[in-house]
Amino acid sequence: MNYNENPFASTHSLDANPFDDPSPLSSTSKFPPGSTDDHAVRLEELNRRETELARRETELGQKADYIRKHGRNNWPFFFPLIFHSIQDEIPEASRPLITRLYQLWLVLAATMIMNLIACIFILIAGASGGGSDVGSSIGYLLVITPLSFFLWYRPIYNGYMKEQALYYYLYFFFAGWHLLFSVYMILGVVGTGSAGLISTIKMFIDGHLVAGILGIIATVGWVLQGVGNAFYYLQIWKHHSAAGHTMEKAKTELATHGAKAYFTRG
Numbered sequence: 001m002n003y004n005e006n007p008f009a010s011t012h013s014l015d016a017n018p019f020d021d022p023s024p025l026s027s028t029s030k031f032p033p034g035s036t037d038d039h040a041v042r043l044e045e046l047n048r049r050e051t052e053l054a055r056r057e058t059e060l061g062q063k064a065d066y067i068r069k070h071g072r073n074n075w076p077f078f079f080p081l082i083f084h085s086i087q088d089e090i091p092e093a094s095r096p097l098i099t100r101l102y103q104l105w106l107v108l109a110a111t112m113i114m115n116l117i118a119c120i121f122i123l124i125a126g127a128s129g130g131g132s133d134v135g136s137s138i139g140y141l142l143v144i145t146p147l148s149f150f151l152w153y154r155p156i157y158n159g160y161m162k163e164q165a166l167y168y169y170l171y172f173f174f175a176g177w178h179l180l181f182s183v184y185m186i187l188g189v190v191g192t193g194s195a196g197l198i199s200t201i202k203m204f205i206d207g208h209l210v211a212g213i214l215g216i217i218a219t220v221g222w223v224l225q226g227v228g229n230a231f232y233y234l235q236i237w238k239h240h241s242a243a244g245h246t247m248e249k250a251k252t253e254l255a256t257h258g259a260k261a262y263f264t265r266g
Contacts, residue, residue: 084157094160097232104228105153111221112141115185118195118214125208127199129191136193144181152178156236165245166253168236175233182226186219196222 075084083089090098119137123130151174159167188196200215 082154086157089161090157091160097235098157098160100228101153101156101232104225104232105149107221107225107228108148109145111218111225112137112145114214114221115193115195115218116141118200118211118218119193121208121211121214122195122199122203125203125206125211127190127202127206127208127211132191133193133195133199136191137195140193148174148178163243164253165240165247165250168240168245169247169250171236172233172240175229179226179230179233182222182229186222186226188215188219194222195219 072083073080075082086095086098086102116134116137119130119133123134127133152171155167155170155174158164159171184192185194186196188194188199190199190202195211195215195218197219200212200219203209203212203215
């Protein structure tokens with residue numbers, strides 16, 4: 001027998017606090033699935049997740065309140081009128097879709113400018129109805145461009161931010177008209193303000209290559225934003241149906257929040 005051995009020594013480490021609660025791993029391994037203790041561990045994990053979600057919701061609410069009270073207008077950059085931030089206001093899962101829609105709107109704005117330039121060259125080429133084309137294309141650029149942002153892009157932006165039915169119905173109505181307008185501009189009937197297919201083909205037939213090439217660029221722009229918007233229109237319709245939005249719900253939201261909710265954040 002070793003007389004130098006401490007009789008009070010233990011084979012267990014004293015580093016661990018015997019009064020600490022057991023870790024979830026040890027609890028899981030100790031108690032079989034379906035036991036009362038196993039349910040307690042799962043309940044504790046659910047409570048932890050619920051607390052985390054509540055914390056994040058509070059942070060988002062505080063951010064929205066700050067924006068609503070103090071304002072943080074950043075769009076458009078040359079004359080800020082509204083706050084626009086996909087990263088800050090749109091849920092992470094929906095950010096790619098809203099980003100694509102915003103990019104399609106930018107393509108639309110660029111196409112409007114290119115369409116005007118093409119119509120100017122059509123007028124220079126001496127085409128019949130060239131004056132009407134230029135006048136109408138200027139009107140489209142000044143009117144359709146901002147209206148498209150506020151009538152179909154902004155509603156769906158708000159729809160995904162607030163998940164309210166009213167915004168979805170506004171989007172479906174105005175985006176539907178925009179899709180029809182896109183088809184009208186792709187056709188390019190002479191004198192309608194569109195350097196679309198018909199006007200472009202006529203320019204090539206008459207030997208006006210510059211006007212024809214510009215018309216092709218404008219037509220491609222109309223097709224890109226039109227097809228893209230049609231694709232996402234269907235995607236948003238599926239999301240709207242899965243979310244259970246109804247016209248009755250939209251009417252209730254309008255009665256509760258009023259039209260001012262369109263301009264407020266949060």
